[in-house]
Amino acid sequence: MELTSTTTVLAPPQEVYGFWHRLENLATFMAHLDDVRVTGPSSSHWVASAPFDTVVEWDAVTTGDAPERIAWASVEGADVDTSGEVLFVPAPGGRGTEVRVRLRYDVPAGALGRAAARYFGDDPSQALDDDLRRFKQVVETGEVVRSEGAPWGKRARREFPQRPARPLSDGELQELRGRREVLA
Amino acid sequence: MKANCWTGPNRVEVQDVPDPAILNSRDAVVRITSTAICGSDLHLLDGYVPTMESGDVLGHEFMGEVVEVGPGVDGSRLRVGDRVVVPFPIACGACLACRAELYSCCENTNPNAGVAEKMFGHPVAGIYGYSHLTGGFAGGQAEYARVALADVNPLRIESDLSDEQVLFLSDILPTGYMGAEMCDIQDGDVVAVWGAGPVGQFAMDSARVLGAEKVIAIDDVPYRLEMAASQGYQTIDHSATDVRSALLEQTGGRGPDKCIDAVGMEATHGAAHVHLYDRVKQAVRSETDRPHALRQAILSCRSGGIVSVIGVYGGLVDKFPAGAWMNRSLTLRTGQCHVQRYMRPLLERIERGELDPTRVITHRLPLAEAPHGYDIFKNKADGCEKVVLKP
Numbered sequence: 001m002e003l004t005s006t007t008t009v010l011a012p013p014q015e016v017y018g019f020w021h022r023l024e025n026l027a028t029f030m031a032h033l034d035d036v037r038v039t040g041p042s043s044s045h046w047v048a049s050a051p052f053d054t055v056v057e058w059d060a061v062t063t064g065d066a067p068e069r070i071a072w073a074s075v076e077g078a079d080v081d082t083s084g085e086v087l088f089v090p091a092p093g094g095r096g097t098e099v100r101v102r103l104r105y106d107v108p109a110g111a112l113g114r115a116a117a118r119y120f121g122d123d124p125s126q127a128l129d130d131d132l133r134r135f136k137q138v139v140e141t142g143e144v145v146r147s148e149g150a151p152w153g154k155r156a157r158r159e160f161p162q163r164p165a166r167p168l169s170d171g172e173l174q175e176l177r178g179r180r181e182v183l184a
Numbered sequence: 185m186k187a188n189c190w191t192g193p194n195r196v197e198v199q200d201v202p203d204p205a206i207l208n209s210r211d212a213v214v215r216i217t218s219t220a221i222c223g224s225d226l227h228l229l230d231g232y233v234p235t236m237e238s239g240d241v242l243g244h245e246f247m248g249e250v251v252e253v254g255p256g257v258d259g260s261r262l263r264v265g266d267r268v269v270v271p272f273p274i275a276c277g278a279c280l281a282c283r284a285e286l287y288s289c290c291e292n293t294n295p296n297a298g299v300a301e302k303m304f305g306h307p308v309a310g311i312y313g314y315s316h317l318t319g320g321f322a323g324g325q326a327e328y329a330r331v332a333l334a335d336v337n338p339l340r341i342e343s344d345l346s347d348e349q350v351l352f353l354s355d356i357l358p359t360g361y362m363g364a365e366m367c368d369i370q371d372g373d374v375v376a377v378w379g380a381g382p383v384g385q386f387a388m389d390s391a392r393v394l395g396a397e398k399v400i401a402i403d404d405v406p407y408r409l410e411m412a413a414s415q416g417y418q419t420i421d422h423s424a425t426d427v428r429s430a431l432l433e434q435t436g437g438r439g440p441d442k443c444i445d446a447v448g449m450e451a452t453h454g455a456a457h458v459h460l461y462d463r464v465k466q467a468v469r470s471e472t473d474r475p476h477a478l479r480q481a482i483l484s485c486r487s488g489g490i491v492s493v494i495g496v497y498g499g500l501v502d503k504f505p506a507g508a509w510m511n512r513s514l515t516l517r518t519g520q521c522h523v524q525r526y527m528r529p530l531l532e533r534i535e536r537g538e539l540d541p542t543r544v545i546t547h548r549l550p551l552a553e554a555p556h557g558y559d560i561f562k563n564k565a566d567g568c569e570k571v572v573l574k575p
């Protein structure tokens with residue numbers, strides 16, 4: 001499965017690159033990622049939530065890291081065969097930076113593969129579009145914007161239609177705070 | 185707290201709901217001192233705007249006192265105790281649209297942007313109390329509201345102007361003004377305004393302030409036309425006369441130079457068959473809007489003129505007079521109001537006495553009577569022009 005998406009962020013390429021370069025930041029806006037940890041000069045450990053409340057983990061190496069491009073790939077033999085690339089291209093006329101992402105997941109055949117495909121939804125590229133929209137929000141405004149109707153931040157994508165647009169109950173707030181999704 | 189909630193087509197109820205909480209670090213919570221019912225709420229009421237959920241708190245015109253701020257709010261811009269008017273579109277101030285002062289098209293404030301994009305081609309900003317298509321933000325017909333990105337949106341009121349003098353800076357005064365500003369009014373211009381609701385009235389006042397020679401109000405509700413006439417505007421009752429002929433008569437056959445649609449998607453039409461045609465299509469959702477006023481504005485406007493649309497449309501229209509528009513070199517301008525662009529300059533006009541927003545208020549009701557307010561505003565009963573609610 002190969003996905004591409006693009007957005008324009010109103011910040012210089014250097015700054016946008018800098019944000020992505022800190023791979024830990026990826027989990028703040030990519031819906032399926034729970035955690036990315038840098039483990040060495042060019043190695044990182046990725047944790048993603050998977051179907052049926054399970055978690056998959058893999059190690060990745062950074063295969064390219066220049067101010068205009070970052071690329072990564074899972075290591076040989078990892079549970080998940082994936083690679084990705086992001087380009088930071090100056091937008092014309094001072095319109096900021098065009099961010100172009102390409103992700104590849106080698107979805108295994110069989111039941112597991114079907115489950116994984118379902119996890120990405122009917123429209124996997126919509127999921128990546130939403131990721132990039134949140135990336136833009138984080139770089140431009142500092143965080144993922146929440147509403148009462150969609151208070152889940154990066155977990156919102158699978159929840160539409162949503163809860164009513166009215167303040168959250170104490171129970172709902174506690175649940176979000178427990179998942180460290182809103183301010184305590 | 186108490187809040188006015190949409191519970192289904194043509195049903196609103198004041199309910200007990202939880203108090204709002206800070207969800208983002210740049211949020212604030214405002215204790216609402218005054219709030220209002222808008223013509224846009226009527227589109228939600230009927231269910232013509234999709235993505236309403238039962239229990240949504242309504243209201244996008246509100247002001248009050250800041251009672252809590254999130255840890256990320258810049259203290260030099262907003263503090264607890266400040267008295268603020270909150271603009272209805274939520275802007276981030278940092279994206280390309282916001283930098284171009286197109287605040288209602290902000291690229292960052294709609295958590296449901298993916299859905300809005302499918303409907304509109306590109307997403308639109310978050311709006312309080314205005315369906316989930318614009319983000320699912322709880323509205324301000326309530327005792328309290330959470331205000332997002334609170335260090336860039338609300339206007340602080342430092343003078344001792346009354347709530348009623350400044351409340352409408354949240355929406356309808358800037359909206360009417362933008363409607364007139366988009367007309368690019370020149371010396372001698374005649375401006376015709378469809379709709380003598382609160383938005384239309386402010387479009388008329390703004391057209392005059394911006395130098396229109398003559399302003400003509402079109403509606404079929406007698407007391408609303410009288411309200412326009414009392415300000416010195418000419419009036420046309422569209423249920424009693426052929427509007428285009430009447431306009432030609434009042435402009436020496438030229439047609440109005442500039443036309444403002446302050447009616448939107450639920451226009452009524454004197455000719456029953458045309459209205460029925462649109463009504464049926466609207467009911468089966470193959471056409472969502474009834475663009476009578478827009479059609480008439482395009483057909484009436486003089487060649488080379490400007491048609492400025494501030495009435496809200498939600499989806500598709502049928503029988504759009506593209507031929508008239510194209511062959512007669514008309515310019516069509518529109519938008520949800522970029523309120524933040526106009527708040528300060530219009531506050532100054534209010535302070536200088538050039539505009540008096542209080543003139544449209546006919547009803548002041550406690551929040552608990554919001555359903556009654558919706559009823560009289562929708563049905564044009566009891567001389568209702570604009571309802572202000574007091575929580």
Ligand SMILES: NC(=O)c1ccc[n+]([C@@H]2O[C@H](COP(=O)([O-])OP(=O)(O)OC[C@H]3O[C@@H](n4cnc5c(N)ncnc54)[C@H](O)[C@@H]3O)[C@@H](O)[C@H]2O)c1
Pocket residue numbers: 222223224225226227355356359378379380381382383384402403404405408422446447448449450451452453476477493494495496519520521522569
């Ligand atoms: N662009 C924006 O940002 C913005 C902001 C606020 C309101 N609005 C929109 O502006 C419009 C007016 O708002 P309002 O609060 O004044 O509402 P309103 O419902 O009080 O006023 C609408 C008026 O139009 C009249 N009307 C209906 N059909 C007509 C026709 N065919 N010709 C002439 N008049 C006709 C009605 O009798 C009524 O007086 C609504 O569509 C509302 O959604 C837009």
Ligand SMILES: [Zn+2]
Pocket residue numbers: 222223224225244245272355356
């Ligand atoms: Zn409004």
Ligand SMILES: [Zn+2]
Pocket residue numbers: 275276277278279280281282289290291292293
């Ligand atoms: Zn913005």
